[in-house]
Amino acid sequence: MKFWSKQNMILSMIVMITMLVSLLIVVIPQVFGFTMAVVANDYMEPTYAEGTLLVVKKASEDLLIVGDEVTYYTDQGKQMQTRRIVAIEEDQSLIYTIGDNNQILEQNGIHPSQLIGRPIFGVPYIGYMINHKMILFIKCLYVLFAFYVLIATIFVTLHHIKTGSLKMTISY
Known part of the structure; x- marks a missing residue:
């Protein structure tokens, strides 16, 4: 089980770094x-x-x-x-x-x-x-990623509510 969690953590970090770099290069300048x-x-x-x-x-x-x-x-x-x-x-x-x-x-x-x-x-x-098509592609990826996160959050929340496992826990 630890092998899968390390692999998921590494993959998550790679995706996060890629998203941050593209955010710095494409999205943030346009916001300003x-x-x-x-x-x-x-x-x-x-x-x-x-x-x-x-x-x-x-x-x-x-x-x-x-x-x-x-x-x-x-x-x-x-x-x-x-x-x-x-x-x-x-x-x-x-x-x-x-x-x-x-x-x-x-x-x-x-x-x-x-x-x-x-x-x-x-x-x-x-x-x-980075060219104009790549910038458009990255913007589309961000929209798809945001939509995915929204849908995944809704489904996970509904699943936890349905199973009654939604509890507030604090761990240190």
Whole structure:
């Protein structure tokens, strides 16, 4: 019996550590208003290498200035890019950007509706493991896990009530 309890304890610890790590990487930043973005190419090197996981804080287009780094949606919201601002139209209807490692201005200006925000910091190479689909997958796992815990708690509680074994015990 002790073998099974040790095995269950180890498995529980592995699951708990995995959930905590994914919680720190994916869920907590979004709760505090941050967005995770992955640098998909080398256009922003040496500032951000390809595969860098960026933590992006929402920023108003009113507060942006030339020289700021911005992360924004492209391809109708399917992808994110991070570039440096080189020009802003006077009415702030378009923002023009360029990559640090690229000498060509981006083809289209950024509309304020595409803007995500400014990168606060980046973690190199983590982006290779975490992409948009992985983040969505982890969120789904959390929802399924929470649902599982809720259902399991209800069934165990009902079983204890039915069998009359629900007693308050305190052990030291």
